[in-house]
Amino acid sequence: MERIPFTCTLDCGSRCELVACVENGRLVRIDTPAGRPDSTAMPRLVPCLRGRAHRRALNAPERLLHPMVHSGPRGAGSWAAASWDEALDVIATRLRETLAKDGAAAILHATGAGALSGRGISGAEASRRFFSFLGPVTGIDGNMSVHNVLRAHRWMVGRHLSGSDRATLLESRLIVLWGNNPAETQMGPNTAHFVAEARDRGARIVLVDPRYTDTGVLADEWIPLRPGTDAALAAAMAWVILSDGLEDAGFLGRCVSGLEDYRAYVLGEDGGDPRTPEWAEPITGVSAAAIRSLARRYATDRPAALLAGWGPQRTVSGEQSARALISLACLSGNVGLCGGGLGGYGGRSGSLFDLAPLPWGPYAPGRMLPPGSWAPAILGGRLEPPPRVLYVVASNLVNRSQESLACVAALAQVPFVVVQDPFFTPTARQADLVLPASMEMERADLVTSWGHDAHLFDSRQALAPAGEAKSDYWVMSRLAERLGIGQAYTRGRDEAAWLDEIRRSSPLPWDAAREAGILRCDPAPRVELADYRQNPDEHALSTRSGRIELSNPEALDVGLPLVAAYVPQKAPAPDYPLQLLTPHHKARSNSCLAANPWLQRVEPHAVWINPADAAPRNITEGVPVRVSAPGGVIRIRAYVTERIMPGVVSVAQGAWLLLGDGGIDEGGCANTLTATTLSPTGGPTTHSNWVQVEREDARP
Ligand code: SF4
Numbered sequence: 001m002e003r004i005p006f007t008c009t010l011d012c013g014s015r016c017e018l019v020a021c022v023e024n025g026r027l028v029r030i031d032t033p034a035g036r037p038d039s040t041a042m043p044r045l046v047p048c049l050r051g052r053a054h055r056r057a058l059n060a061p062e063r064l065l066h067p068m069v070h071s072g073p074r075g076a077g078s079w080a081a082a083s084w085d086e087a088l089d090v091i092a093t094r095l096r097e098t099l100a101k102d103g104a105a106a107i108l109h110a111t112g113a114g115a116l117s118g119r120g121i122s123g124a125e126a127s128r129r130f131f132s133f134l135g136p137v138t139g140i141d142g143n144m145s146v147h148n149v150l151r152a153h154r155w156m157v158g159r160h161l162s163g164s165d166r167a168t169l170l171e172s173r174l175i176v177l178w179g180n181n182p183a184e185t186q187m188g189p190n191t192a193h194f195v196a197e198a199r200d201r202g203a204r205i206v207l208v209d210p211r212y213t214d215t216g217v218l219a220d221e222w223i224p225l226r227p228g229t230d231a232a233l234a235a236a237m238a239w240v241i242l243s244d245g246l247e248d249a250g251f252l253g254r255c256v257s258g259l260e261d262y263r264a265y266v267l268g269e270d271g272g273d274p275r276t277p278e279w280a281e282p283i284t285g286v287s288a289a290a291i292r293s294l295a296r297r298y299a300t301d302r303p304a305a306l307l308a309g310w311g312p313q314r315t316v317s318g319e320q321s322a323r324a325l326i327s328l329a330c331l332s333g334n335v336g337l338c339g340g341g342l343g344g345y346g347g348r349s350g351s352l353f354d355l356a357p358l359p360w361g362p363y364a365p366g367r368m369l370p371p372g373s374w375a376p377a378i379l380g381g382r383l384e385p386p387p388r389v390l391y392v393v394a395s396n397l398v399n400r401s402q403e404s405l406a407c408v409a410a411l412a413q414v415p416f417v418v419v420q421d422p423f424f425t426p427t428a429r430q431a432d433l434v435l436p437a438s439m440e441m442e443r444a445d446l447v448t449s450w451g452h453d454a455h456l457f458d459s460r461q462a463l464a465p466a467g468e469a470k471s472d473y474w475v476m477s478r479l480a481e482r483l484g485i486g487q488a489y490t491r492g493r494d495e496a497a498w499l500d501e502i503r504r505s506s507p508l509p510w511d512a513a514r515e516a517g518i519l520r521c522d523p524a525p526r527v528e529l530a531d532y533r534q535n536p537d538e539h540a541l542s543t544r545s546g547r548i549e550l551s552n553p554e555a556l557d558v559g560l561p562l563v564a565a566y567v568p569q570k571a572p573a574p575d576y577p578l579q580l581l582t583p584h585h586k587a588r589s590n591s592c593l594a595a596n597p598w599l600q601r602v603e604p605h606a607v608w609i610n611p612a613d614a615a616p617r618n619i620t621e622g623v624p625v626r627v628s629a630p631g632g633v634i635r636i637r638a639y640v641t642e643r644i645m646p647g648v649v650s651v652a653q654g655a656w657l658l659l660g661d662g663g664i665d666e667g668g669c670a671n672t673l674t675a676t677t678l679s680p681t682g683g684p685t686t687h688s689n690w691v692q693v694e695r696e697d698a699r700p
Pocket residue numbers: 008009010012013014015016046047048049050051052186589
């Protein structure tokens with residue numbers, strides 16, 4: 001039996017090394033590598049249940065094995081297999097006609113959140129290069145995950161990333177996991193390990209979250225917080241810190257500008273109410289006593305790390321949540337300290353591996369549509385020229401975008417839709433033509449680990465692609481040939497030659513990487529902004545003042561307050577009284593692996609509902625219910641639990657859309673329930689939706 005290392009490239013918040021055990025060309029099992037260096041400060045990467053379930057995905061019934069062409073009305077399901085030549089000829093003809101008649105802008109290229117490539121040549125890397133030779137096409141771009149926190153960081157810190165390495169948590173005395181669920185969503189390799197280890201060393205762990213997630217087992221305390229009210233809780237904590245004189249005046253004086261504006265807001269010197277714990281209690285659902293206690297501990301148990309998840313900033317004023325946590329970290333002076341942190345995105349700035357990406361051709365996209373609102377742009381006829389071709393690579397676009405049913409309707413308005421993916425996803429089912437792409441084990445690539453980039457994987461091809469599946473690079477190069485740009489696209493290189501070219505871009509011990517399948521660098525844990533804290537003049541930030549700025553005039557331009565003030569959310573309509581969360585699920589990565597029955601058994605898809613909300617609806621554990629929102633209805637089971645606070649329900653994102661009778665989504669896709677509203681800077685708002693939950697048999 002051969003043991004061949006490959007990399008799990010799911011967009012989960014980590015990236016792990018796996019071993020394919022192959023006998024006579026057949027995958028017998030998936031294993032983990034033996035004998036890797038392992039220490040408390042730099043543990044090896046341990047794959048989760050999703051990585052180990054790749055074997056089931058490889059030969060799944062929903063796997064695409066041949067190019068398929070649809071006939072009749074889009075979505076009707078009348079598919080027939082085609083040869084690669086037939087399929088590629090059809091696509092090349094449509095692309096050529098569209099370029100000639102409507103121009104490159106009429107070609108819409110979408111990627112993202114599928115089987116990502118890391119740094120190599122698969123998925124989006126291959127297709128972006130291809131489209132950059134066609135002209136200034138239209139793209140769907142922006143960050144579904146962290147748009148609002150990136151914007152907040154840019155305004156306040158002058159850079160997008162400001163997370164310290166996770167190993168610094170070992171020095172923390174207090175860790176506040178604010179909407180952060182590393183036990184299920186990784187949030188950087190081994191984050192849960194470092195939190196658990198810090199706790200063993202005496203740190204206190206506080207979970208601030210509307211749900212008692214699996215991360216709760218690592219916590220000493222759970223503080224349920226109403227979704228979208230993070231800035232109010234932060235303001236009340238700031239009020240306690242300022243009123244008690246617990247702020248770090250030295251740090252604030254040397255390293256922060258705009259404090260007066262935030263202080264005026266917090267203390268009510270802006271004409272509003274003082275943002276006391278009593279002011280915040282009815283807004284946040286957190287008792288004033290709990291707010292006081294958390295604020296005092298956060299300001300005095302230094303170093304204290306505020307580890308923010310990404311859910312809190314996916315709201316209609318998500319920029320404010322992110323700004324508020326940065327402001328709070330500055331007030332407490334926990335910035336630039338080992339064991340502290342800024343409470344932002346989480347990834348470190350810079351990369352430990354300096355690899356050249358697959359280069360682009362002569363054109364950048366000419367028009368970019370926000371990922372949360374491409375469908376309304378099409379449906380509202382706001383695009384000129386309108387898209388004539390939609391080409392989707394490694395993305396379950398319909399499932400991952402807000403208001404999925406509107407996305408289906410938008411697809412119906414595009415004359416020609418191609419989906420290139422390993423699986424027959426809900427997006428593929430709405431296409432004219434689908435192309436079977438290979439999976440991780442079926443192609444070689446170079447991949448870096450997520451967030452901290454401490455590992456680089458020389459991922460090998462362990463198996464021949466299933467059926468007639470081909471690599472993304474193979475598909476794009478064959479299309480390029482048909483369009484007369486084959487040589488420009490490939491430069492005469494196959495995938496192996498491109499990977500060699502990427503290797504040549506960086507002087508790393510590649511022979512060792514080839515031998516082991518992995519390179520690991522053991523850097524000293526990096527404390528973000530430590531140099532800035534030491535000497536803010538010498539390490540001035542690229543903000544206007546060179547300092548961290550708590551007051552941001554740019555925010556006024558998009559209708560947000562000058563400082564990290566709480567912006568009340570829209571009140572719920574009477575028909576939709578429950579606030580909806582759409583968190584990630586431990587048994588899938590976005591919608592990847594959602595159809596995997598091994599993983600479906602781990603935690604069945606269900607709507608979480610508190611007994612206080614379930615009882616008046618006569619909803620009991622496990623009964624079928626309908627969850628309704630203005631944009632759609634899903635049918636799902638109820639999970640009645642005190643693990644979610646009253647007034648809030650939760651449907652994990654990623655389950656596949658499955659339209660049944662009457663347009664009801666029997667698959668339980670969370671985005672059937674979300675609206676296409678954007679935050680003021682254009683970010684997604686998937687945690688700012690309201691729904692009703694009803695027992696299925698209670699309906700007339
Ligand atoms: S899903 Fe993430 S944590 Fe799990 S094996 Fe894959 S990369 Fe590792």
